[in-house]
Amino acid sequence: MSKKVPNRILLTEDRMPKQWYNVRADMPEQHEPYINPATMKPAEFEDLTPIFAEELCKQEVTLERYVDIPDEVLEYYKKYRPSPLIRAYNLEKLLDTPARIYYKYEGNNTSGSHKLNSAIAQVYYNKKQGIERITTETGAGQWGTALSMACAYFNMPLRVYMVRISYDQKPYRKEVMKTYGADVFPSPSNTTEIGRSILAKDPENTGSLGTAISEAIEMALNTPNTRYSLGSVLNQVLLHQSIIGIESKMQLEMVDEYPDYVIGCAGGGSNLGGLMSAFMQDKLTGKANPHFIAVEPSACPSFTRGKYAYDYCDVGRITPLAKMYTLGSDFIPASIHAGGLRYHGMSPTLSKLYHDGYIDEARAVGQKDVFDAAVLFAKYEAILPAPESSHAIRAALDVALECKERGEAKTILFGLTGNGNFDLGAYASYNRGEMENYSPSDEEIQKGLSNLK
Amino acid sequence: MSKKVPNRILLTEDRMPKQWYNVRADMPEQHEPYINPATMKPAEFEDLTPIFAEELCKQEVTLERYVDIPDEVLEYYKKYRPSPLIRAYNLEKLLDTPARIYYKYEGNNTSGSHKLNSAIAQVYYNKKQGIERITTETGAGQWGTALSMACAYFNMPLRVYMVRISYDQKPYRKEVMKTYGADVFPSPSNTTEIGRSILAKDPENTGSLGTAISEAIEMALNTPNTRYSLGSVLNQVLLHQSIIGIESKMQLEMVDEYPDYVIGCAGGGSNLGGLMSAFMQDKLTGKANPHFIAVEPSACPSFTRGKYAYDYCDVGRITPLAKMYTLGSDFIPASIHAGGLRYHGMSPTLSKLYHDGYIDEARAVGQKDVFDAAVLFAKYEAILPAPESSHAIRAALDVALECKERGEAKTILFGLTGNGNFDLGAYASYNRGEMENYSPSDEEIQKGLSNLK
Numbered sequence: 001m002s003k004k005v006p007n008r009i010l011l012t013e014d015r016m017p018k019q020w021y022n023v024r025a026d027m028p029e030q031h032e033p034y035i036n037p038a039t040m041k042p043a044e045f046e047d048l049t050p051i052f053a054e055e056l057c058k059q060e061v062t063l064e065r066y067v068d069i070p071d072e073v074l075e076y077y078k079k080y081r082p083s084p085l086i087r088a089y090n091l092e093k094l095l096d097t098p099a100r101i102y103y104k105y106e107g108n109n110t111s112g113s114h115k116l117n118s119a120i121a122q123v124y125y126n127k128k129q130g131i132e133r134i135t136t137e138t139g140a141g142q143w144g145t146a147l148s149m150a151c152a153y154f155n156m157p158l159r160v161y162m163v164r165i166s167y168d169q170k171p172y173r174k175e176v177m178k179t180y181g182a183d184v185f186p187s188p189s190n191t192t193e194i195g196r197s198i199l200a201k202d203p204e205n206t207g208s209l210g211t212a213i214s215e216a217i218e219m220a221l222n223t224p225n226t227r228y229s230l231g232s233v234l235n236q237v238l239l240h241q242s243i244i245g246i247e248s249k250m251q252l253e254m255v256d257e258y259p260d261y262v263i264g265c266a267g268g269g270s271n272l273g274g275l276m277s278a279f280m281q282d283k284l285t286g287k288a289n290p291h292f293i294a295v296e297p298s299a300c301p302s303f304t305r306g307k308y309a310y311d312y313c314d315v316g317r318i319t320p321l322a323k324m325y326t327l328g329s330d331f332i333p334a335s336i337h338a339g340g341l342r343y344h345g346m347s348p349t350l351s352k353l354y355h356d357g358y359i360d361e362a363r364a365v366g367q368k369d370v371f372d373a374a375v376l377f378a379k380y381e382a383i384l385p386a387p388e389s390s391h392a393i394r395a396a397l398d399v400a401l402e403c404k405e406r407g408e409a410k411t412i413l414f415g416l417t418g419n420g421n422f423d424l425g426a427y428a429s430y431n432r433g434e435m436e437n438y439s440p441s442d443e444e445i446q447k448g449l450s451n452l453k
Numbered sequence: 454m455s456k457k458v459p460n461r462i463l464l465t466e467d468r469m470p471k472q473w474y475n476v477r478a479d480m481p482e483q484h485e486p487y488i489n490p491a492t493m494k495p496a497e498f499e500d501l502t503p504i505f506a507e508e509l510c511k512q513e514v515t516l517e518r519y520v521d522i523p524d525e526v527l528e529y530y531k532k533y534r535p536s537p538l539i540r541a542y543n544l545e546k547l548l549d550t551p552a553r554i555y556y557k558y559e560g561n562n563t564s565g566s567h568k569l570n571s572a573i574a575q576v577y578y579n580k581k582q583g584i585e586r587i588t589t590e591t592g593a594g595q596w597g598t599a600l601s602m603a604c605a606y607f608n609m610p611l612r613v614y615m616v617r618i619s620y621d622q623k624p625y626r627k628e629v630m631k632t633y634g635a636d637v638f639p640s641p642s643n644t645t646e647i648g649r650s651i652l653a654k655d656p657e658n659t660g661s662l663g664t665a666i667s668e669a670i671e672m673a674l675n676t677p678n679t680r681y682s683l684g685s686v687l688n689q690v691l692l693h694q695s696i697i698g699i700e701s702k703m704q705l706e707m708v709d710e711y712p713d714y715v716i717g718c719a720g721g722g723s724n725l726g727g728l729m730s731a732f733m734q735d736k737l738t739g740k741a742n743p744h745f746i747a748v749e750p751s752a753c754p755s756f757t758r759g760k761y762a763y764d765y766c767d768v769g770r771i772t773p774l775a776k777m778y779t780l781g782s783d784f785i786p787a788s789i790h791a792g793g794l795r796y797h798g799m800s801p802t803l804s805k806l807y808h809d810g811y812i813d814e815a816r817a818v819g820q821k822d823v824f825d826a827a828v829l830f831a832k833y834e835a836i837l838p839a840p841e842s843s844h845a846i847r848a849a850l851d852v853a854l855e856c857k858e859r860g861e862a863k864t865i866l867f868g869l870t871g872n873g874n875f876d877l878g879a880y881a882s883y884n885r886g887e888m889e890n891y892s893p894s895d896e897e898i899q900k901g902l903s904n905l906k
Contacts, residue, residue: 006466007531013459078460079539108561110837110872152832173627173879177838179828179880375632379515379605382532386628419563421874424625427632429737440653 005100007089008234009251017250018233019240021277024235024349025065026284029359031348035310036321043320047266050221050227051319053235055125059236065442066237069121070080076120076153078108081243083358085251086416091397099403100257101396103416104275105383106247108177113386113418114271115146115231118240122229123150133226135219137161137212138188140340141173142386143231149181155182156446161187161215163336164207173422187212194316208332209343213326214316221318231320231349231352232268233313241274245366248413249278259290259413262359263401265292265391266362267340267342268304269347275415276359281359294362295391297370298439299337302364308355309452311345324351331448336438340388344448365394366437371430373397386418387426454796458553460542462704464535465639471522474730477688477802482809484801487773496773496900503533504681506691508578512689520692522574529606533562536695538704539869543833544850552856553710554849555837556703556799556834556869557728563629566839567600567724568684568869576603586679588672590614590640590665593793594626595871596684601633614640617660618788626875640665647671647769654723661785664794667769676773683880685721686775686800687768694727701798701835701866702731703827705852707876712866716851719747719756719815720793720845722800727890728868729812733869736811746852747807747815749890750823752790755780755799756815756899761808762905764798784901789891790877792820792842797901819890820849824883826850839871840879 024030033042048057059067069077070209088101106114126134134156135188138144144160147352151158160182163197166188167174177184187207192215196210198205205211213230220228252258262279264272272294282288294303302325313319326345333342353359367387374390375384385393396414403410420427429435477483480765486495503521512520522530525744541554559567579587585608591597604611613635619638620627621902640660641648645668651658658804666683673681684690705711715727715732718903725747731868735741747756754776764779779798786795799807806812827843829850830836838846856863873880882888 008466010463010465012463013461076835079543090532094524109835110831110874112874116835149831150837162514171881173629175877175881175884176874178884179831179837179877181832378602378632379634382529382562382569382602383607384632421563421565421629424628424632428624428628431628 005087005255006292007087009085009254013078015250016077016082017243017246018076020069020239021281022062022065022067022279023175024238026065026281027352029352029410030300030432031352032323034322036320037312037317040382047320049092053129053131053215053227055129058121058241060234070124073121073124075381082197082247083108085248086382092378093403094380094406095397095400096398097404098407098409099400099412100409101245101400101412102252103414105416106244107383107386107416109145111142111149112420112421114241114244114274115143115148116149117243118231118270119146119150120153121240121330123147123154123156124446125155126227127154131225131227133157133159133223134229135159135216137209137216138173139163139342141170141422144182145173145176146231147229148182149396150175151182152180154425158442159219160184161189161212163187163209163212168426170422181185187215189215189378191219192362205381208315210315210329213314217314217318218316224295231343232270233341235349237270238273238347238349240307242268242277244274244415245277245279250273257301257411258288259293260410261394261412262295263293263295263395263399263412263414265341265388265417266296266346266350267388268343268345269350271415272415273347280353280358291361292359293395295395296362296364297337297339297341297391298364298437299367300327300333301364302344303354304364307449307452308351313345314413325367325447326342326433326452327356328448328451330451334435334438334440337367338387338429339370339391340386341391365391368435368437383416385416386420387423388415389415418443458540458708462603463537464700464704466531468703469527469530469535470696470699471527472519473522473692474699475515475692476730476733476873477518477696478516481807482805484805485776487775489773490765490770492542493808494628495740497840500773504670506579506582506584506680507654507740508582508747509575509689513687514690515768523577526577536561537701538701541834541883547833547855548850548857550857551860551862552853552865553851553862554865555705557697558869559697560836560839560869564595564597564599564602564850565874567694568596568699569602569729570696571684571690571723571815572603574693576600576609577605579680580609581608582679584680586610586612586676587682588612588679589682590669592616592619592795594619594623596876597635597869597899598626598629599684601630601635602684604635605633611635612672613637614665616640616662616665617904622878623875640668642668643672661768663768663782666767667771668883670767670771671769672859684716685723685796686798688802690723691726691800691802694723696728696870697727697732698732705866706819709798710864711741713863714744714746715749716746716845716848716867718794718841718870719749719803719867720841721796722803724868724870726800734807734812737820744814745812745826746848748795748848749793749806749815749817750790750844751817751890753780753786753795754817755797756807757817760902760905761804763893764905774805776806779905780898780902781904787808787891787893789889790820791822791882792844793839794844816848821888821890824888836869837873838869839873840876842868842870845869850853850870865876
């Protein structure tokens with residue numbers, strides 16, 4: 001490369017991808033089917049349509065390689081996409097590594113993360129079908145904010161069940177959603193059966209993503225012309241998020257680069273699935289062999305300490321079961337864990353790819369180490385990263401240092417899924433020196449896994 | 454224009470301006486000199502150097518037309534600049550106006566605003582001179598955050614005096630600054646004479662920008678090898694912010710456009726001064742005649758109801774006096790005003806340009822009307838705007854509707870100085886229906902003006 005690579009590699013609007021890429025089309029084997037919890041038999045298409053808009057159910061099962069992005073979705077994407085790919089020159093210099101570090105930054109929109117990519121698509125398909133209301137859950141609030149923005153844009157009423165501890169501790173996240181017109185309820189709430197039954201047993205229950213999912217689905221099933229929307233885990237979400245990887249690949253090509261390492265944080269899998277998509281296609285079709293690293297918090301280590309088994313996606317056990325890496329649907333990460341990625345399970349597609357060895361490696365990182373990396377990144381790269389994204393930063397720095405030890409000038413790509421502007425509570429705790437690297441004991445892990453088959 | 458204008462007009466790094474533009478070089482008359490409050494005579498260069506780094510003092514008085522941007526500053530700019538120019542297609546459609554609306558968005562960096570453009574320059578010049586510590590004040594927190602980021606980057610210790618009401622009401626803003634390593638004190642504080650004297654009279658004093666400025670300057674003057682840094686009002690700040698207008702002009706040229714209207718919110722003037730710079734050059738040199746509109750809150754209407762007179766820049770009266778539009782250094786906007794832009798005075802250069810008719814118009818807008826515009830913008834443009842920026846949005850919408858009435862296909866450019874991610878408290882108050890259009894009574898205005906000559 002004779003020409004200097006710019007700090008920010010920008011794609012213009014006219015080069016924005018017009019199709020999503022479906023990684024399942026190139027997988028030699030598919031993940032096991034979802035199971036209907038009522039019959040315990042493989043879920044039929046009709047089992048899914050009361051929950052999700054029909055077009056989204058189709059996307060859940062399709063093996064088509066490319067899916068056209070609707071014009072209405074493209075128009076909205078153009079308000080904030082293509083997103084920049086950024087060369088982390090300052091970090092390279094600081095680490096004195098021969099590695100070249102790139103990150104794809106998805107935080108330049110008000111939701112603050114990549115979640116908007118799927119939110120706008122999901123609301124569009126619901127609107128097109130004539131659905132009149134959407135329900136969802138949110139933990140830290142990124143997904144709820146993204147879906148609120150999308151619903152505001154398409155004039156779609158939205159009810160958000162927000163994990164109570166976040167509802168209480170993140171008042172501003174709640175206000176963004178309200179500003180965009182959403183109704184926000186703390187979960188568990190008294191608006192659903194599952195919520196009432198949890199509150200009856202434990203009135204002070206601070207909630208979990210699994211509970212909030214149960215409440216949102218129950219409400220969708222019991223309200224006319226209402227559907228549910230989920231921001232991660234699902235194949236439809238991975239499809240929509242594939243735009244991250246497609247753009248990244250184009251941007252790297254613009255500077256004659258191809259990644260040796262692709263590193264993404266993994267909670268439910270929406271980011272990692274999206275970021276790696278185009279590169280995984282190369283791996284599955286034998287064109288290239290990048291090394292994929294999934295990074296998860298040591299506090300919620302589904303890949304590294306979970307089991308590959310059928311499990312419910314929610315606490316209330318009303319969702320279909322999925323075969324995935326899971327810590328058990330009862331598993332709730334310790335409340336001292338502030339770094340997001342708290343979901344007990346993992347995308348079935350990513351689970352399959354990991355199980356079959358196409359995702360090369362999973363690393364669990366402690367949250368103190370994660371925030372050390374986050375603050376370093378903030379200082380030298382001028383972006384305060386989301387705690388979730390900072391897991392990928394941590395791993396990218398570690399890999400860059402491994403490259404240094406081995407004297408290898410590798411190319412590293414990681415996903416910076418969002419900014420930490422709404423996560424200052426977690427940074428405050430770090431600033432006060434209260435943050436620790438925490439891992440659940442084997443006993444805690446076993447307890448979560450004990451209900452699995 | 455046969456080719457469709459993209460939503461986001463992007464400049465690549467290699468086209469980033471390498472020089473700032475100094476509007477004073479083209480002004481037929483300069484603003485009156487600063488006055489040393491001790492001697493009440495025009496301030497000499499030596500009067501300024503104990504307060505500001507020398508190079509910045511030079512920039513305060515220089516009449517050179519172009520000033521090279523140092524390489525170190527350019528390197529940092531490249532982490533977040535050039536910033537996008539965005540065509541507001543959705544708003545145009547919604548208003549059904551023949552006008553074309555463009556906005557320059559400065560919020561895609563962690564400080565959330567344009568303030569970083571001057572912060573990084575100011576810290577650089579201080580560092581170069583060997584200064585060992587910087588002091589500053591912050592109101593809503595944008596400037597404090599920007600300067601914290603810049604100081605972290607150059608390893609420069611920073612002390613921030615934050616207006617107490619913001620310190621208490623915006624805990625997250627404070628945490629961003631701390632995360633970037635700054636020491637943050639609520640103002641008035643007991644660390645300075647002026648702070649102690651105010652607290653002695655009124656222990657519950659909630660502070661003001663004017664008081665915080667006094668404290669920061671006093672601390673800088675009384676601490677070895679320490680200088681003060683100000684984020685608005687000054688000529689040096691307008692110089693650094695000129696990059697906004699230079700880029701905007703290049704981006705409009707890329708799509709064969711030139712603005713009929715240039716609209717910016719005005720508090721101390723840093724945004725409006727920066728945005729209009731390159732277009733004001735055209736006006737001053739007779740090349741074009743865009744219509745400039747300064748937009749201010751009706752709660753703090755220095756242009757529209759203030760007086761063009763010499764006044765102190767701070768409450769403590771330790772700054773040089775400047776000839777400017779002012780409401781009197783004692784004026785404090787009502788606490789119900791949540792929309793920023795609370796400064797009593799206005800950039801001397803902008804004041805002169807307004808007084809001499811080069812800034813064509815000033816409009817004062819009520820904060821309820823401002824937030825109505827903000828929420829509309831958030832919904833259709835996918836960015837939650839800062840309250841300050843929303844003053845410009847309000848005026849841009851009004852002008853677009855005026856164009857519609859007159860059937861004129863004009864080109865409107867406004868400055869979207871930042872995002873509202875840290876201003877959810879103000880949005881919450883709007884969401885609760887508590888926000889009103891407020892203007893001070895004539896009596897209140899007169900009281901503020903009564904101390905002026």
